[in-house]
Amino acid sequence: MAALSSRLFPILKYNLTNHKSVCLQRSLLRWTERSFSCYASNCQLQGTNSNNHVLPGKVDRFGGVTVDLSDRHFPPDVTESAFHVLLQDSLRQWRVDGRVAAWLRVPISQGRLLSVAASHGFTFHHARHDRATLSLWMGEGENRLPGFATHQVGVAGAVLDEASGKVLVVQDKNKTKNAWKFPGGLSNLGEDIGATAVREVFEETGVRSEFQSLLSVRQQHKHPGAFGMSDMYLICRLRPLSHAIHFCTQECLRCEWIGLAELAQTDATTPITSRIAKLLLYGYREGFDKIDLSVEEMPAVYSGLFYQLYHRELPTSYKQP
Amino acid sequence: MAALSSRLFPILKYNLTNHKSVCLQRSLLRWTERSFSCYASNCQLQGTNSNNHVLPGKVDRFGGVTVDLSDRHFPPDVTESAFHVLLQDSLRQWRVDGRVAAWLRVPISQGRLLSVAASHGFTFHHARHDRATLSLWMGEGENRLPGFATHQVGVAGAVLDEASGKVLVVQDKNKTKNAWKFPGGLSNLGEDIGATAVREVFEETGVRSEFQSLLSVRQQHKHPGAFGMSDMYLICRLRPLSHAIHFCTQECLRCEWIGLAELAQTDATTPITSRIAKLLLYGYREGFDKIDLSVEEMPAVYSGLFYQLYHRELPTSYKQP
Structure with missing residues (x-):
């Protein structure tokens, strides 16, 4: 399991080393060891190449990928810098895979990750109750994502x-x-x-x-x-x-x-x-x-x-x- | 001006002392000294009683109060603990003043303040582009706030x-x-x-x-x-x-x-x-x-x-x- 963790999250590990974040390390181990296989079975995983370090997401029929940060296996105490690197690598891989859009579902309790996503170009698509949905258009030409209720x-x-x-x-x-x-x-x-x-x-x-x-x-x-x-x-x-x-x-x-x-x-x-x-x-x-x-x-x-x-x-x- | 600062933000000052946050202190001084009078002149200020420490907000004709955290005079590097106390005191005063609702406009760059607001009962009302709007019903009975586009x-x-x-x-x-x-x-x-x-x-x-x-x-x-x-x-x-x-x-x-x-x-x-x-x-x-x-x-x-x-x-x- 440690091998799986290091294969999927080497950059996070790199960050761990740099930041000496025992807390994050514990969360990641929890994510990987306890329930990664369960999480993976429910998602169409992106970036199966072992050199990639990519957020698990679901691919839709329009070629977009959605990551739900309220998933119970997402480490709740991930640092902003670790999330920054993970999102950066995920976006790189999604572009290689030809994804035209990325969606992030962010619970209000993880609001601090919003500014990290915004630094990568994400904006609010909509938000209700205790959850926001961000989107980023990665396709050619102008944004063709459907808007929210008008x-x-x-x-x-x-x-x-x-x-x-x-x-x-x-x-x-x-x-x-x-x-x-x-x-x-x-x-x-x-x-x-x-x-x-x-x-x-x-x-x-x-x-x-x-x-x-x-x-x-x-x-x-x-x-x-x-x-x-x-x-x-x-x-x-x-x-x-x-x-x-x-x-x-x-x-x-x-x-x-x-x-x-x-x-x-x-x-x-x-x-x-x-x-x-x-x-x-x-x-x-x-x-x-x-x-x-x-x-x-x-x-x-x-x-x-x-x-x-x-x-x-x-x-x-x-x-x- | 230091007197104005301490009159309006004694609890923030208390936090400053505890957290030794030079950064926040600098921001607050910037807020108060440079532009507080300008900010205040554009808002109907709440909590003019000198014992209160209340976010400046605009009161609408339905008895709600709106605070815009994207206001250029809002200190961008306020700590989450300082914001927690300030919001707690603001809510206490707004209830005394008979306000039926509170609205917070939060830029995506201040996403980390969302979980603080959520801990006081705020939820997302809507979000578009780079800004979220949170609401909290404080009136009697069920929430009578208008919803967002459906x-x-x-x-x-x-x-x-x-x-x-x-x-x-x-x-x-x-x-x-x-x-x-x-x-x-x-x-x-x-x-x-x-x-x-x-x-x-x-x-x-x-x-x-x-x-x-x-x-x-x-x-x-x-x-x-x-x-x-x-x-x-x-x-x-x-x-x-x-x-x-x-x-x-x-x-x-x-x-x-x-x-x-x-x-x-x-x-x-x-x-x-x-x-x-x-x-x-x-x-x-x-x-x-x-x-x-x-x-x-x-x-x-x-x-x-x-x-x-x-x-x-x-x-x-x-x-x-």
């Missing part, structure tokens, strides 16, 4: 009571300009559009409702409060299942059922609310098929998961092959 | 040549199952939906086109390749401005103009392509007003920016107040 998704619900012709609107508490708008808010990760609309309407107003259709999509870049990202805002048509208002006083100043025709006419609203009120009024008078996008759940080809597809209603005769 | 946005273009009734389709090179689909790809940050469709169609096929309408929206969670995030996929109807195909051989195996009726019938396609081909055929035969969402640029109320709003065409008589 949009937050907000959903509003236009709850229309068809019997009375009234629609549920709120005034935000925290805005300087009080204007009627449809209740809504940001989607949670993994939440369907219709589910966000129903949840947000209930949380803000106390009114229960069910999804009917998608009415409108808005895209806005440099959206305030989106941390430099863009905003996709969807407005749904909902049907009320209850009518009593118990609005959230932390978020709303007022909450009322008001006539749809009145909302479509008033100046005390936002441009988008006014426009959607007019659209909703058109559908209310002429038929909702004039304004609705219906939703259908369909199977994804490769993942085996399902997705929601929204578009104009298609006559049944066209749906059949 | 969706990548992809756009496909269905380029229909009305004269011939043919539509432009490709087969991906990297998929195991070859199926005709509309060319498309991920939006760049800040890029409008229609612009992505036109750009991606040109990059993949060499065909120039212009945006006509939005046809469909798909939402898929746990999307493969989206780093655990969701995918919003929009399909646009485009009109060709050129017809000669020069397809990207890196991305595509084949690229052709094929009859819309044939695409709507064939099994050699994906479920979503088949469905949209049928929708497009319906619009081609019965009028595109049956299937289109039109787009309009409208002004945002608070930011002074503009957004793109998509919905069914609204009769002019309804658009006027």
Whole structure:
């Protein structure tokens, strides 16, 4: 096992000698002796040539290599200088192997290794909870790595009571300009559009409702409060299942059922609310098929998961092959 | 100035004494003597009580406080133990002041401070390029901080040549199952939906086109390749401005103009392509007003920016107040 250690990590050994780091040596021995074979069996190992000293990584089908520093076999107390040399040698080997990208998954507890990676050209790709993912493009020409999520998704619900012709609107508490708008808010990760609309309407107003259709999509870049990202805002048509208002006083100043025709006419609203009120009024008078996008759940080809597809209603005769 | 330093940073001084860190002392003096007044004038300072030792931060209208460690006056060589004490005291004071959240902006070069922040409960909110943003909820009840972007946005273009009734389709090179689909790809940050469709169609096929309408929206969670995030996929109807195909051989195996009726019938396609081909055929035969969402640029109320709003065409008589 000592031979394996010295074959795979001669430069680390060199560093050990220089730095007399008993701590690192112990960690490396732990990594190699106890669990290296296990770690290796789970990874497609890079640099099998005995002259190389390369971080074990997984190769993806796009020609990138990913190293997870939160792997339980990665020595938690590796010195920054040892990591610097190891990363340098790994990058050299990955370039020889024709890898086009390197990815590092770094737990927040190993934050001190981030500046080492940055000195080799890595930057943050994204970070969530207790882990950051860094990337480095090593291919020819410009960086072709996929970016991280660029949009937050907000959903509003236009709850229309068809019997009375009234629609549920709120005034935000925290805005300087009080204007009627449809209740809504940001989607949670993994939440369907219709589910966000129903949840947000209930949380803000106390009114229960069910999804009917998608009415409108808005895209806005440099959206305030989106941390430099863009905003996709969807407005749904909902049907009320209850009518009593118990609005959230932390978020709303007022909450009322008001006539749809009145909302479509008033100046005390936002441009988008006014426009959607007019659209909703058109559908209310002429038929909702004039304004609705219906939703259908369909199977994804490769993942085996399902997705929601929204578009104009298609006559049944066209749906059949 | 030495008095100011000791008034604001007595605990740091205490640490200096213990650690005999001449380096940190020099940095702190630089921070305080050279530019503290400048830094302070740009921030709403927390903890003006002389017994407190608090990181200078900006307070937002939601009651959170943000400290930017990439500020040029923040001492770059602060020790982790000194930062630990300073952050501990800052958090104590912010809680006294009723702050509901704390945000830390940390440059990648200061990555070693991340584990210190994590030990106080901070987690990654997001990270891009050379900077991470950490957050800590200090209010009552569950975390009410807004999340970061949750969706990548992809756009496909269905380029229909009305004269011939043919539509432009490709087969991906990297998929195991070859199926005709509309060319498309991920939006760049800040890029409008229609612009992505036109750009991606040109990059993949060499065909120039212009945006006509939005046809469909798909939402898929746990999307493969989206780093655990969701995918919003929009399909646009485009009109060709050129017809000669020069397809990207890196991305595509084949690229052709094929009859819309044939695409709507064939099994050699994906479920979503088949469905949209049928929708497009319906619009081609019965009028595109049956299937289109039109787009309009409208002004945002608070930011002074503009957004793109998509919905069914609204009769002019309804658009006027």
